[in-house]
Amino acid sequence: MTSWKRELPFYIAKFHHLRQRKIEASLTNHPELLRILQRDGVLVVEDFLSRAEVQAIVDEIYLRTDLMTSRSSPNIVKRNARYLLLNPEKELQSVSVFFQSELVNGLARAYLSQRAALERPAVQLKVDIDQGSIVDFFHIDEWRSLISAFLFLTDVGPQQAPMIYLKGSHKQSVWRLEKEKEFFMYYERLQNGQYGTEESPYCGCYLPTEARRLRERYGFDELVCTGKAGTLLIFDNLGLHRASILRESYRLILSGYWMLPKTGSAGS
Numbered sequence: 001m002t003s004w005k006r007e008l009p010f011y012i013a014k015f016h017h018l019r020q021r022k023i024e025a026s027l028t029n030h031p032e033l034l035r036i037l038q039r040d041g042v043l044v045v046e047d048f049l050s051r052a053e054v055q056a057i058v059d060e061i062y063l064r065t066d067l068m069t070s071r072s073s074p075n076i077v078k079r080n081a082r083y084l085l086l087n088p089e090k091e092l093q094s095v096s097v098f099f100q101s102e103l104v105n106g107l108a109r110a111y112l113s114q115r116a117a118l119e120r121p122a123v124q125l126k127v128d129i130d131q132g133s134i135v136d137f138f139h140i141d142e143w144r145s146l147i148s149a150f151l152f153l154t155d156v157g158p159q160q161a162p163m164i165y166l167k168g169s170h171k172q173s174v175w176r177l178e179k180e181k182e183f184f185m186y187y188e189r190l191q192n193g194q195y196g197t198e199e200s201p202y203c204g205c206y207l208p209t210e211a212r213r214l215r216e217r218y219g220f221d222e223l224v225c226t227g228k229a230g231t232l233l234i235f236d237n238l239g240l241h242r243a244s245i246l247r248e249s250y251r252l253i254l255s256g257y258w259m260l261p262k263t264g265s266a267g268s
Contacts, residue, residue, distance in 0.1 A: 006185075007181055007185075009184075010143070010180070010181050010184040010185065013143075013184065014143065014180070014184075017144050017145070017260065018145075020113055020115070020260050020261070021112060021113060021145050021260065022112075022113050022114075023038065023110065023111060023112075024109075024110055024113075024114065025110055026110075027106055027109045027110040027114055028103075028106035028107050028109070028110035029102065029103070029106060030103055030106065030107060031110075033045070033103075033107060034107060034110050034111060037107065037111055037147075037234060037236070038111070039168075040167040040168060040170075040223075041165065041167060041168060041169060041170030041171070041235060041236040041238075041239035042165040042167060042170075042223055042225070042233070042234070042235040042236070042239065042241075043107075043233070043234045043235070044223075044225060044227060044231060044232070044233055045103075045231065045232040045233075045234070046227060046228070046230075046231050047230055047231070048103070048151065048230055048231060048232035049097065049098075049151065049230040049232075050230060051229060051230060053097060053230070054152075054153055054229045054230045056094050057092070057094045057095055057097075057098075057153060057254070058153050058154075058252065060092050060093070060094045060095075061085075061092065061123060061153075061252070064091050064092060065085055065088075065091060065092070065123075067083060067085045067123060067125055068125070071083055073085070075087060077194060079194060079195070080133040080134065080135045080201075080243065081126060081128060081131040081132065081133040081243070081245075081246070082124050082125065082126050082133075083124070083125040083126075083127070084122040084123070084124055084125075085122060085123040085124075085125075086120075086121075086122050087121060087122075088121060088122065088123045088254070089121060092123075095121075095123070095254055098149075098151045098254050098256075099118060099121055099254070099256060103232075104149050104232070104234070104258075105118070105258070107147075107234060108147055108149075108258035109258075111147055111236075112145055112146070112147065112258065112259070112260055113260055115260060115261060116258045116259060116260055117258065117259065117261075118256050118257070118258055119256070119257045119258070119259050120255075120256060120257045121254075121255070121256040122254070122255050122256070123153075123252070123253070123254055123255075124150075124251075124252070124253045124254075124255050125250065125251070125252050126160075126161050126246045126250060126251040126252075127246070127250040127251075128246065129246055129247065129248070130245060130246070130247065131245065131246065132245050133243065134201045134202060134205060135205075135242060135243045136242055136243050136244065136245060137205045137206060137207070137208065137211070137242055138164075138166065138205070138206045138208075138211035138240045138241065138242045139179075139204045139205040139206060139240070139241070139242065140176065140179055140180070140183070140204040140237065140238050140239070140240065141204060141237035141238070142180075142183055142204075142237055142238065143180035143181070143183040143184045144259065144260065145236070145238060145260065146236075146237050146238075146257050146258060146259040146260070147234060147235060147236050147237060147257070147258050148234070148235055148237055148255060148256065148257050148258075149232065149233065149234045149255070149256055149258070150163070150225075150232070150233040150234075150253045150254070150255050151230075151231075151232055151233075151253060151254040151255075152227050152228070152229050152230065152231045152232075152233070152251075152252075152253055153229055153252040153253055153254065154229055154249070154250065154251055154252045154253075155227075155228045155229050156225070156226050156227055156228075156231070156251055156253075157226050158224065158226060159246075159247040159248040159249070160226075160246065160247075160248065160249055160250070160251045161243060161244050161245060161246040161247075161251050162224050162225050162226045162244055163225045163233070163235075163241055163242070163243060163244070164222060164223070164224050164225065164241060164242050164243075164244060165222070165223045165225060165235055165239060165240070165241040166211075166214075166215060166220035166221070166222055166223075166239060166240040166241065167220060167221045167222075167223055167239075168218070168219075168220050168221070168239075169214070169218070169220045169239040169240040170235075170236035170238050170239030173218075175214065175218075176238070179203075179204045179206070180238075182203050182204060183203050183204050186199050186200065186203055187199075187200050187203040187204075188200050206240065211240060214240065220240070237257070
């Protein structure tokens, strides 16, 4: 099969997806935050929750799960140097203050579409010191528009594996099409959160030299996403971002994707 015939389903799916995408400021009570997200692709909101509210969530994680101890529960998986407690709302009542937040959900729908919905909610724990993974390379997370939100449950400084984001790299451009096609054609994720194929972990990744050239060509500024417990981080997953290695202590966050309904045949 010729290349264009193999790639045609991607372009059709991308076209239909972009038709669904509609930015509507009226869907959020925080239009000033929406403007920052549109401009930079990343948004940091300090003091989203108080220390007391964060501590209530942390206490319930310790009380009702084994995430912080043996990590033997079937709904805990390890991926990319992180342990993920999947679908935590089933066990942890306190996390609804984040996953059902008007600010988070309103921004997601204003940025994507009123049809945007939460997927893949999790508690994430990084606890293995000096352990690297493939997502330490700059990468994109999908071929479709989506955003992620992280709520820091511990202080995240330079030594606690902060995410690094290239501001402005989320905007549609031809340079990103090859990686988006790669995602559409080859990425697969199983229901338990693990990768479905040997190739899946590498989809969307850029070599350090490739990322450096893109930064230099387009003038992307690097943001190291640190903050104290209670900080909210929201970002467009089509922007170039990478994890960093845990050097001290541990990092505990809540995370979720907000996405449009799926189109096409991608496996993600």
